[in-house]
Amino acid sequence: MSNKFDVIVIGAGPAGYVAAIRCAQLGMKTACIEKWTSETGKQILGGTCLNVGCIPSKALLESSHKFEEAKHQFDVHGIATGDVAMDVSKMMARKDTIVRNLTSGIGSLFKANGVQSIQGTGRLLGGKVVEVTDNSGNVTQYDADNVIIATGSRPVDIPPAPLGDDIVDNTGALAFQEVPKRLGVIGAGVIGLELGSVWARLGSEVTVLEAQETFLGSMDQQIAKEALKHFKNQGLDIRLKARVTGTETKRGTVKVMFEDTKGAQELKFDKLIVAVGRKPFTEGLLSADSGVNLDERGFIFVDDHCQTDVPGVFAVGDVVRGPMLAHKGMEEGVMVAERIAGQKTQVNYDCIPGVIYTHPEIASVGKTEEQLKAEGVEYNVGSCPFAANGRAMAANAAVGQVKVLADAATDRVLGVHIIGPQASELIAQAVIAMEFGASAEDLGLTMFAHPTLSETMHEAALAVHGHAIHIANRKKR
Ligand code: FAD
Ligand code: AMP
DSSP states (O other): OOSEEEEEEEOOSHHHHHHHHHHHHTTOOEEEEEOOBOTTSOBOOSHHHHHHSHHHHHHHHHHHHHHHIIIIIGGGGTOOOOSOOOOHHHHHHHHHHHHHHHHHHHHHHHHHHTOEEEESEEEEOGGGEEEEEOTTOOEEEEEEEEEEEOOOEEEOOOTTSOOSSSEEOHHHHTOOSSOOSEEEEEOOSHHHHHHHHHHHHTTOEEEEEOSSSSTTTTSOHHHHHHHHHHHHHTTOEEESSOEEEEEEEETTEEEEEEEETTEEEEEEESEEEEOSOEEEOOTTTBOTTSOOOBOTTSSBOOOTTOBOSSTTEEEOGGGSSSOOOHHHHHHHHHHHHHHHTTOOOOOOTTOOOEEEOSSSEEEEEEOOHHHHHHTTOOEEEEEEEGGGOHHHHHTTOOOOEEEEEEETTTOBEEEEEEEETTHHHHHHHHHHHHHTTOBHHHHHTSOOOSSOTTHHHHHHHHHTTTOOSSSOOSSOO
């Protein structure tokens, strides 16, 4: 095997493996380096997303939602279930199978596309040389015309809550072997809410401690407030303005000290999940003469096209600025591959959907009302509740709403925010509309099948100008 490649990708998470496959499709001799191995030393592809992130969390969210439905919601359809029980180890085994199938699928895709997969930890030296240290400590150097760094992120750990058997991060929280009776979660972000929901549905008493005063502060606040109401009704005890200051673990009980508006408090839990955010992973990655620089927050510094300060060295995914989302990294991977091949591909950073896979789901794209106000943009709002939607009623899921924000002067859709059934799927319609520069009128003139949840998107777009048919419009024109 020659040690010279057209492209070397460091990291085989969604940003890296997608970049590698696209490079190979475009005819470039490509290698992808991944350090992650199983206990038996087998290389594991797919990164955080496939192994300890998006996919296992969604597997557990689906299982726990079905349990919750069977327990509390089948009755409304006339279905009697009797006692419903959850076999946690079976649920975990199912999740593990999904993860195994997907991660081994990446290996097959590499083979099919001719991507050379190399096990080891990559380090970028000067002159686009990549040094790889494998599990046994053997060091090999590879030369590349182009290097794509996709080393991802890892959980932030906070000194008051050091990880252990009972204080865990996302990896631990996706692998509990039994339902903790009392579960604490530090951080009411996406990961904290999703993991808290899984275990609350399975019977844990869940308390979420969040330092910020505002719940889901970067989201549209009307949607965030509605979400908070639902989560509280589901039994999640969400404490805002509660900053964790210390923990003590004794005989399987974690005592958590925190400060809130009433002063110093403490609570006891059987397990504690630390979900206070993620940070870019660059430890040991760059030699002093690599020429690649970090920004002030520790992310690899890149321009709009993911080019670092070194020509021919790129960085994509969680290790660079922007939302830490798998699809954002994947699109950056494709952009970089195609730009290396001489194409002019871009990523539209204004059109990145974000989803919280709780129940109801929350999904958004574009600007929030708060952002538009802060930017002094005049806008119109159209919203429609799922309570007015026949399909949502048929599904016993008539909660939440779709909210469309459109420029007052041009009618261009600037943001769409959804809380409700299948929000994660419905948001794609808004992303497509915004990608094509659609106006609210364009969406309103589009025909949607009846009866579908999507009709709520249609009605919300019509409501922007007071034309919605199935709800009383807020304004009429
Ligand atoms: P990663 O997936 O972190 O992959 C980086 C890879 O690089 C890893 O495999 C690592 O081992 C490897 N690596 C690092 N350094 C080196 C080195 N020096 N040499 C060789 N290999 C190296 N995002 C969504 O879009 N939707 C979701 O529903 C979602 N849910 C999530 C749930 C949880 C619990 C978590 C933790 C995250 C979730 N995310 C979700 C975020 C998503 O997982 C990340 O945005 C995504 O994995 C980032 O992809 P990446 O390729 O940049 O990095
Ligand atoms: P995210 O970055 O979206 O995953 O959210 C992480 C959340 O954790 C943020 O909202 C932080 O405010 C919160 N957080 C960070 N440190 C603490 C702490 N010590 N106590 C409580 N909440 C915290």
